[in-house]
Amino acid sequence: MFMKAKLKNKKICKNCEEPIASKYTYCKICFRIKQKKEATQNKKRSESRGNRIREDARRRYLASGLSRECVVCKYFKHFDVCHIKDVCSFSEEDLISEINNLSNLVALCKNHHWELDRDMLEKKDRIKIKRHLEKRKK
Numbered sequence: 001m002f003m004k005a006k007l008k009n010k011k012i013c014k015n016c017e018e019p020i021a022s023k024y025t026y027c028k029i030c031f032r033i034k035q036k037k038e039a040t041q042n043k044k045r046s047e048s049r050g051n052r053i054r055e056d057a058r059r060r061y062l063a064s065g066l067s068r069e070c071v072v073c074k075y076f077k078h079f080d081v082c083h084i085k086d087v088c089s090f091s092e093e094d095l096i097s098e099i100n101n102l103s104n105l106v107a108l109c110k111n112h113h114w115e116l117d118r119d120m121l122e123k124k125d126r127i128k129i130k131r132h133l134e135k136r137k138k
Contacts, residue, residue, distance in 0.1 A: 011024065011025075013025075013026050013027040013030050014026055014030075015027070015030035015033075015034070016029070016030055050087065052096060053087055053096055053099055053100065054081075056096050056100050057081045057083065057099075057100040057105055058081045060100050060102065060105070061081040061102070061105050061107065064102055066102070066107065066136070067107055068107060069107060070107060070108050070109035070112055071106055071107060071108060071112075071128060071129050071132045072108060072109070072112045072121075072125045072128050072129065073109060073111075073112065075109040078109070078110070079107040079108065079109060080107070080108055080109070080110060080113040081105055081106075081107060082105065082106050082107070082108045082113045082116055082117075083099070083100075083104055083105060084103075084104050084105070084106060084129070084133070085104050087099055102136075103133065103136075103137070106129055106132065106133065108129075112125065116129075
């Protein structure tokens with residue numbers, strides 16, 4: 001009788017229907033699984049947005065007919081389309097077209113792109129990029 005009275009006060013997990021304390025909706029195991037699933041979905045959403053931004057940036061840059069060589073070292077066999085202003089500095093509400101405006105895109109080789117992302121570009125290389133962008137505006 002005591003056991004039945006105790007179970008009446010408890011709730012049941014929404015997922016596995018195990019008895020749980022009345023203040024919870026899920027048991028510990030189901031709650032952890034739910035948290036991991038939500039975290040994975042959020043990560044996938046942010047990754048897919050990043051992929052869309054990068055793909056759109058490359059498409060816009062190639063369609064513009066701008067130089068297809070590194071602005072700094074003139075390497076032309078392969079180039080990355082780089083964002084001058086970091087993508088993460090834009091809010092979630094900003095449009096991809098704003099992020100990928102041609103004034104925010106520049107072609108760099110893999111090495112200079114890596115250095116730009118880590119704020120390790122030499123001053124003379126930064127000046128080259130700045131001058132290149134100023135020439136494009138004219």
